[in-house]
Amino acid sequence: MLKKLTPHQDMSGAEIKIKDAVFPSPFETGLEFSAPARGPWNIVHTGMLIPESHQIFACARGCLRGVILTAAEMNAMNRMSWVSLEENDLFSGKMESDLEESCAHILEQMPGKPKAVLLFISCVHLFAGFDFTIVLEHLQERFPQIDFIDCYMHPTMRKSGLTPDQLMRQQLFAPLKPLPENKTAVAILGNDRPADPESFLCNTLKNNGLQLYDITLCKDYEEYRKIGESSLMIATYPPAKAGAEHLAKRMNRKFFYFPISYSYAENAGNQKKLIDLLGLPSVDPEEQIKKAEEALANAKSVIGDMAIEIDYTSTPRPLGLARLLLEHGFNVKRVYADVFIGEEKEDFEYLKANFPELILTATVHVKMRFSGKGIRTEEPILAIGQKAAYFSGTGKFVNIVAGGGAHGFEGIVRMCEWMIEAFQNEKNTPEVIKLKGLGCESCLL
Amino acid sequence: MKQTARIISIYASDTAGVCSMLYELGGMTIVHDASGCNSTYSTHDEPRWYQHDSMIYISALTETDAILGNDARLVDDIVRAAEEMKPRFLALCGSPMPMMIGTDFDALATELEQKTGLPVFGLHTNGMNSYLNGASQALCAYLKRFCIEVPKEKKSVNIIGATPLDFSLNGSVGSIRSWLKDNGYQVVSCMAMGSSPEEISRAGKASVNLVISSCGLAAAEYLKKRFGAPWVSGVPYGKSFSAQLLNALELAEKTGICQSPHAARTGTKKVAVVGESVTASSFAAALETDCGLSVRVLCPQALQPSILADCDSLIDCEDSMAAAFAEADVVFADPLFEPVCPRGTIFIRHPHEAFSGRCFSGEIRNFVCRELKREMFSL
Numbered sequence: 102m103l104k105k106l107t108p109h110q111d112m113s114g115a116e117i118k119i120k121d122a123v124f125p126s127p128f129e130t131g132l133e134f135s136a137p138a139r140g141p142w143n144i145v146h147t148g149m150l151i152p153e154s155h156q157i158f159a160c161a162r163g164c165l166r167g168v169i170l171t172a173a174e175m176n177a178m179n180r181m182s183w184v185s186l187e188e189n190d191l192f193s194g195k196m197e198s199d200l201e202e203s204c205a206h207i208l209e210q211m212p213g214k215p216k217a218v219l220l221f222i223s224c225v226h227l228f229a230g231f232d233f234t235i236v237l238e239h240l241q242e243r244f245p246q247i248d249f250i251d252c253y254m255h256p257t258m259r260k261s262g263l264t265p266d267q268l269m270r271q272q273l274f275a276p277l278k279p280l281p282e283n284k285t286a287v288a289i290l291g292n293d294r295p296a297d298p299e300s301f302l303c304n305t306l307k308n309n310g311l312q313l314y315d316i317t318l319c320k321d322y323e324e325y326r327k328i329g330e331s332s333l334m335i336a337t338y339p340p341a342k343a344g345a346e347h348l349a350k351r352m353n354r355k356f357f358y359f360p361i362s363y364s365y366a367e368n369a370g371n372q373k374k375l376i377d378l379l380g381l382p383s384v385d386p387e388e389q390i391k392k393a394e395e396a397l398a399n400a401k402s403v404i405g406d407m408a409i410e411i412d413y414t415s416t417p418r419p420l421g422l423a424r425l426l427l428e429h430g431f432n433v434k435r436v437y438a439d440v441f442i443g444e445e446k447e448d449f450e451y452l453k454a455n456f457p458e459l460i461l462t463a464t465v466h467v468k469m470r471f472s473g474k475g476i477r478t479e480e481p482i483l484a485i486g487q488k489a490a491y492f493s494g495t496g497k498f499v500n501i502v503a504g505g506g507a508h509g510f511e512g513i514v515r516m517c518e519w520m521i522e523a524f525q526n527e528k529n530t531p532e533v534i535k536l537k538g539l540g541c542e543s544c545l546l
Numbered sequence: 547m548k549q550t551a552r553i554i555s556i557y558a559s560d561t562a563g564v565c566s567m568l569y570e571l572g573g574m575t576i577v578h579d580a581s582g583c584n585s586t587y588s589t590h591d592e593p594r595w596y597q598h599d600s601m602i603y604i605s606a607l608t609e610t611d612a613i614l615g616n617d618a619r620l621v622d623d624i625v626r627a628a629e630e631m632k633p634r635f636l637a638l639c640g641s642p643m644p645m646m647i648g649t650d651f652d653a654l655a656t657e658l659e660q661k662t663g664l665p666v667f668g669l670h671t672n673g674m675n676s677y678l679n680g681a682s683q684a685l686c687a688y689l690k691r692f693c694i695e696v697p698k699e700k701k702s703v704n705i706i707g708a709t710p711l712d713f714s715l716n717g718s719v720g721s722i723r724s725w726l727k728d729n730g731y732q733v734v735s736c737m738a739m740g741s742s743p744e745e746i747s748r749a750g751k752a753s754v755n756l757v758i759s760s761c762g763l764a765a766a767e768y769l770k771k772r773f774g775a776p777w778v779s780g781v782p783y784g785k786s787f788s789a790q791l792l793n794a795l796e797l798a799e800k801t802g803i804c805q806s807p808h809a810a811r812t813g814t815k816k817v818a819v820v821g822e823s824v825t826a827s828s829f830a831a832a833l834e835t836d837c838g839l840s841v842r843v844l845c846p847q848a849l850q851p852s853i854l855a856d857c858d859s860l861i862d863c864e865d866s867m868a869a870a871f872a873e874a875d876v877v878f879a880d881p882l883f884e885p886v887c888p889r890g891t892i893f894i895r896h897p898h899e900a901f902s903g904r905c906f907s908g909e910i911r912n913f914v915c916r917e918l919k920r921e922m923f924s925l
Contacts, residue, residue, distance in 0.1 A: 174903075
């Protein structure tokens with residue numbers, strides 16, 4: 102008795118040509134659908150980056166379910182505990198003391214104490230006027246050997262100030278204390294996966310004898326704490342920018358934002374700024390541009406005119422990537438995003454003027470429940486990103502999230518390699534995209 | 547300590563129960579929530595996502611809406627979506643924030659019904675209760691609205707309380723259907739897996755109802771009150787217990803008295819089964835009758851403890867579960883309970899999707915009408 106109850110193929114309202122779209126939110130808001138593409142990291146995955154840490158979530162059962170099973174699927178239940186919030190708790194007047202006692206109970210039961218505890222509260226706590234500070238202070242007094250980190254799972258506030266993702270990437274470094282500044286140490290902050298060691302950024306640091314700190318590479322808590330000696334703090338991933346800047350300011354260190362970009366001019370400009378900040382001799386990007394051009398030409402010769410669709414989970418700059426590919430003759434048909442970050446404004450305006458037929462498609466619109474799974478597969482599609490793969494129903498897709506660790510000119514070369522690989526090797530899309538937190542361990546494999 | 551767990555998982559919530567029960571019925575279910583309920587449900591609680599389309603959405607509640615009590619946006623969004631998607635009905639349920647701000651789901655349902663002309667259910671969930679509660683509410687609301695008057699037929703039955711949260715997609719529900727048909731019963735409907743809305747609307751035709759999980763109990767009570775058909779709770783696990791269950795169906799139809807044959811156990815603390823009350827209790831009965839084990843049920847959540855045996859226990863926290871495990875020689879439980887099982891107690895993996903989601907769904911075995919033997923569990 103498996104059947105499609107109400108098929109919908111009229112996508113008006115869920116898609117728009119860029120020439121008719123407004124920046125940064127091309128679509129009317131409304132009820133939301135969630136596509137089953139689970140590669141993007143959530144706050145549990147990000148929090149697990151702190152070595153030797155433990156997470157405790159205090160929230161309602163419905164909210165706990167998602168985070169607990171995130172940990173379960175990444176075989177990390179030994180690093181996850183919870184305190185469920187029930188209706189009576191909201192009116193008991195004991196929310197703070199109850200949470201303190203529950204956390205203490207959990208920690209007392211643990212055979213080995215964690216170095217840090219990420220304690221998450223939820224929207225309801227904030228609306229109830231919960232005094233988080235007093236709970237953290239008391240826990241710190243009771244467990245002085247543990248660093249307690251205030252963390253938040255508060256999606257109700259996702260449009261007010263920092264998003265939960267941005268805040269998580271900020272709190273990821275909350276326990277760090279300023280160590281004596283090491284002029285030869287540089288930190289890349291807030292990314293999910295190690296920066297590409299072949300990137301200009303990493304190569305420059307390595308070739309000039311600089312120490313690179315990256316939380317994704319920290320083996321233990323002691324190494325993590327050494328991030329505090331960095332003289333320069335760099336963010337490359339937009340949701341990490343606010344947190345990295347905050348940390349640099351708190352520690353009175355230099356901050357540099359070197360974002361993932363597909364613009365030659367922007368990458369060249371940022372390379373120069375980095376070189377200047379480090380006091381190194383200037384580098385001509387001509388050779389890098391040549392390699393990027395060769396990679397793009399090679400990818401075009403392989404992929405030809407196959408339609409390409411890009412989604413916002415694959416890269417924070419889907420419009421920038423679309424622009425680069427369109428400028429190099431690729432047949433980019435569609436970009437999936439519900440909203441664009443401010444950094445994409447220039448590319449949006451450029452595409453609007455030069456490629457007005459480019460289609461923008463929402464991912465959360467109610468009609469998107471019935472998109473994908475082969476409905477629009479009249480022509481073969483190469484997708485970049487899991488949501489583009491799901492909605493287009495293709496098995497040819499670049500399986501990355503958050504830029505995939507690629508960066509700068511070398512990131513463009515890497516993207517071309519990934520596109521060729523995706524073109525040549527079809528994937529079982531539902532099986533691949535169902536895995537949570539791309540790159541994390543999974544019990545489903 | 548209550549409401550606290552160091553290492554085990556948590557059962558699915560009431561909102562997931564609502565979505566799961568209504569998934570195949572052609573309506574639009576809206577969880578009034580900021581974000582997260584939808585992805586958690588579709589990722590961990592709903593294995594039918596690719597095989598069967600359904601309209602499950604969230605309202606995308608914002609801080610501003612919550613502070614200002616802006617229900618108008620919610621209503622407008624639902625009306626617009628309903629006009630575009632043409633669902634058979636609307637079901638609206640709540641997460642913690644709407645409870646916090648006192649959202650009146652009954653009033654919203656009335657308003658939406660007036661504006662859309664569709665049947666609308668306002669369900670009282672808050673993301674803090676068990677999936678059983680949500681599924682139970684949803685099914686009752688659906689039946690009250692859609693059941694029509696039909697003549698009763700002898701030896702006809704509804705299967706009530708089927709969701710993948712308790713039965714996965716391992717063929718168990720199909721096997722229950724086959725077992726009933728093989729024993730001369732006409733299956734009127736299965737609520738709510740594999741039956742059309744039209745079939746469910748004719749539920750009153752059944753002469754008896756088979757409740758296969760506790761989320762079906764309230765619906766069965768409703769059908770008994772409205773149509774007079776008694777219910778029998780139990781899942782036909784094993785060889786001997788399925789025969790007992792069949793006898794109970796016949797007895798109930800004959801006498802009009804409801805039956806719970808799985809509760810007729812005198813288990814000891816030495817063997818324990820953990821799970822939802824009807825399924826776990828039926829499995830315990832099957833182990834007892836097929837394997838000669840004396841089994842008690844440890845039930846982390848129960849809608850009606852009265853259908854459990856005297857030897858069974860309600861266990862409401864990790865510490866109590868660990869203590870109960872320590873008293874047992876053998877424990878059958880979801881693998882995510884294993885970390886609190888002491889050494890020396892034999893732990894037999896018995897996955898339950900409502901607890902561990904899709905982590906071990908491939909391991910969930912179909913025990914319907916299958917003779918249980920100790921060797922199957924290395925005992």
